[in-house]
Amino acid sequence: MAKKAKKPNPDRDPKAGVVQKAVKQTALGTKFFEVQYAGAKGLGAFALQNISASTCILREDPILLIRKDEDLVSERDILAAYKKLSPEKKNEFDTLRDDGQRAPDASDPHELASSATTDRGLESLTERVWEQYNSNRHSVSDSRTGINGAGVYHLSSMFNHSCRPNATMNYDDSGTRYFYVIENIVAGQEITFAYNSRTYYMSTEHRSEDLDMDCLCDLCTSPVALREVSDTRRFMLRALYDFIHREDPAGEMPNLLKGMWMHQSTIDGLARLRPQEFPQWTTVHFFVIAKLLEVEGIITDTTITSYARAAVNVVHIADNAGRKVLPPREFENVKLWTQKSEKMARKIGYMDYEGDDRMRRLWYAMREVLLAVGPNGEIPELEKVASHAGGMRGLKRGKDIKGTLRPMDHLKKAGNGGLIDG
Ligand SMILES: [Zn+2]
Numbered sequence: 001m002a003k004k005a006k007k008p009n010p011d012r013d014p015k016a017g018v019v020q021k022a023v024k025q026t027a028l029g030t031k032f033f034e035v036q037y038a039g040a041k042g043l044g045a046f047a048l049q050n051i052s053a054s055t056c057i058l059r060e061d062p063i064l065l066i067r068k069d070e071d072l073v074s075e076r077d078i079l080a081a082y083k084k085l086s087p088e089k090k091n092e093f094d095t096l097r098d099d100g101q102r103a104p105d106a107s108d109p110h111e112l113a114s115s116a117t118t119d120r121g122l123e124s125l126t127e128r129v130w131e132q133y134n135s136n137r138h139s140v141s142d143s144r145t146g147i148n149g150a151g152v153y154h155l156s157s158m159f160n161h162s163c164r165p166n167a168t169m170n171y172d173d174s175g176t177r178y179f180y181v182i183e184n185i186v187a188g189q190e191i192t193f194a195y196n197s198r199t200y201y202m203s204t205e206h207r208s209e210d211l212d213m214d215c216l217c218d219l220c221t222s223p224v225a226l227r228e229v230s231d232t233r234r235f236m237l238r239a240l241y242d243f244i245h246r247e248d249p250a251g252e253m254p255n256l257l258k259g260m261w262m263h264q265s266t267i268d269g270l271a272r273l274r275p276q277e278f279p280q281w282t283t284v285h286f287f288v289i290a291k292l293l294e295v296e297g298i299i300t301d302t303t304i305t306s307y308a309r310a311a312v313n314v315v316h317i318a319d320n321a322g323r324k325v326l327p328p329r330e331f332e333n334v335k336l337w338t339q340k341s342e343k344m345a346r347k348i349g350y351m352d353y354e355g356d357d358r359m360r361r362l363w364y365a366m367r368e369v370l371l372a373v374g375p376n377g378e379i380p381e382l383e384k385v386a387s388h389a390g391g392m393r394g395l396k397r398g399k400d401i402k403g404t405l406r407p408m409d410h411l412k413k414a415g416n417g418g419l420i421d422g
Contacts, residue, residue, distance in 0.1 A: 032057040033191055035158045041216055042097075044160045044190050051185045054347045057167070058179040062140075062151035063093050065175040070139055070150045078133045079126050092154045096136045098128065139196075140175050151175045162192035162217035163199050163207055164230075164297045168348045180349040182299045192217065200298050201238040201250040203231040210250075230296060237292045241302070244285050279317050286310035287337070299344045301359040307341035308366040315369060319379050331377035338370045 032051055038044030051057060064081045066073050085093060136157050137150045156169070156177050166185055170178045185191060194200065199207045204227050208215050219230060241249045290306035293299075311334045318326050326334060341363075345351065350360055372380035 030058055030155075035155075038160060038190060041160050043158055044192075045158050047185045047187050047189050047191055049187050051181050051191075053181055053183050054349065055181045056178055056349055056352060057181055057191070058156060058177070060153055060156050060177045060179075062153055062175045062177075063089050065140065065149055065151040067149040069148060070137075073133075073150060075126055075130045078130055082129045093129075093132065093152065096132050096152065096154070096157060098132045098135050140171050149175070153177060160190065160192050160217075161195040161199075161211065161215065162219065163194065163204075163215060164217065164219040165192045165194045167191050167193045168299065169193050170349060178349055178352075180347065180352075182344075182347045183297075197300060197302075198250050200293070200296070200300065200302075201234055201241060201248075203234060206250070233292050233296050237289060237296070240285055240289050240292070244282060244289065279313050279320075283310050283313040283317070286313065290337070290340070294340070294344075299347055301348075301363075304341050304344045304348070304350070305359060305363050305366070307337045307344075308363055308370065311337040311341070312366045312369050315373060315379060316382070319382060324379055326373070326377035326379060328377070331373075334370065334373060334377075338367075341370075342367070 032049065032055070033045045033047050035043055036046045038046075064078075064085065066077055066081060068077065082090070082093060133152055136152045138153065138157075140149055140151050156179060159167070159179075166183050166189070167179055167181050170180065172178070179191075179193070181191065195211070198210060202210060204215075204220055207220065214220075219227070222230075238248065238250050241247070286306045287310040290303055290310060293303040293306070314330050314334050315326065318330060325331075345363065350363065369380065369382060374380070
């Protein structure tokens with residue numbers, strides 16, 4: 001698809017010109033986007049051209065990365081790290097937002113513009129650096145990267161949050177960030193990502209509490225009726241996730257399920273399931289989680305791995321039942337879910353960037369099994385298939401899975417049974 005580079009429409013707000021000019025002097029952006037005035041949101045990143053889904057629009061190293069439990073990071077750590085920065089990096093750090101300051105008056109464009117630059121003469125260096133760190137720090141301690149800590153970034157901190165974002169961000173082991181666009185974006189459109197994935201499992205009200213702001217994203221400002229549908233989906237997602245992973249993804253009430261929406265007798269019933277019945281239940285749960293996330297427009301590790309997990313479960317159930325070939329209906333599901341998982345994985349750059357995180361390892365191991373299913377639904381010898389990736393046993397302990405993440409083409413050549421098209 002040929003892309004025509006178009007200048008974004010100038011904001012109709014009369015203040016925009018002044019602010020934009022000030023922002024432009026700092027020349028923030030890449031060929032894909034630039035930082036602009038984003039109305040009430042302050043600054044934001046806007047597409048400079050039409051961008052198709054799966055495009056990596058930014059790769060950025062952290063200005064500083066503290067490899068330490070986030071809660072234990074002290075002012076002294078930050079000051080020490082700051083002092084070690086090169087003059088250039090220091091300069092980058094100095095231009096970062098500082099929420100500790102009085103918020104700039106949005107009705108005064110000059111003030112808003114100068115808030116993007118440095119003007120903090122009166123504060124002590126430690127105080128200022130600490131405030132800026134806290135206003136801009138991003139946790140890089142998620143389960144995916146092997147690292148535990150917090151980083152501060154320059155360009156990528158200019159993106160605004162959305163509860164239904166059109167971009168996503170990955171980290172590699174050194175804390176480098178990769179931004180991938182997950183849906184087609186037109187020139188002039190704002191590019192957003194979710195500041196934390198907890199918000200995917202929260203209602204509108206809960207999100208604004210958690211984010212500690214009135215979120216102005218497209219979802220939060222959509223008509224009430226639409227938000228209610230979304231809120232219901234997210235509530236279901238939260239409960240299902242908790243059921244499957246025994247962990248509340250929105251992060252506050254452990255084991256949310258208990259007494260919340262599922263009747264105690266249902267829970268007791270589930271507890272009485274025979275072990276061989278359990279995979280069927282979890283297949284349904286994984287599928288519903290993936291489907292709800294998909295219709296909610298959320299493409300994330302959980303969406304991708306849940307589709308794959310549901311498909312792998314189906315293969316395992318048939319294998320355990322002594323079948324050599326998947327029944328036609330099951331085979332159709334396995335194909336469909338594999339394709340969905342694969343397509344979304346491409347969108348968030350799973351096959352693209354270097355880095356060896358847990359979720360991707362897990363996904364690759366499952367994918368290997370799915371790609372080994374024959375063209376008529378023949379069930380592969382499961383032990384053999386996943387051995388190089390640590391075996392299916394490794395799925396439970398993703399961290400321990402050893403092996404190389406193989407590129408897509410390698411597996412396609414090896415014959416994928418037609419599970420993946422295009
Ligand atoms: Zn929002």
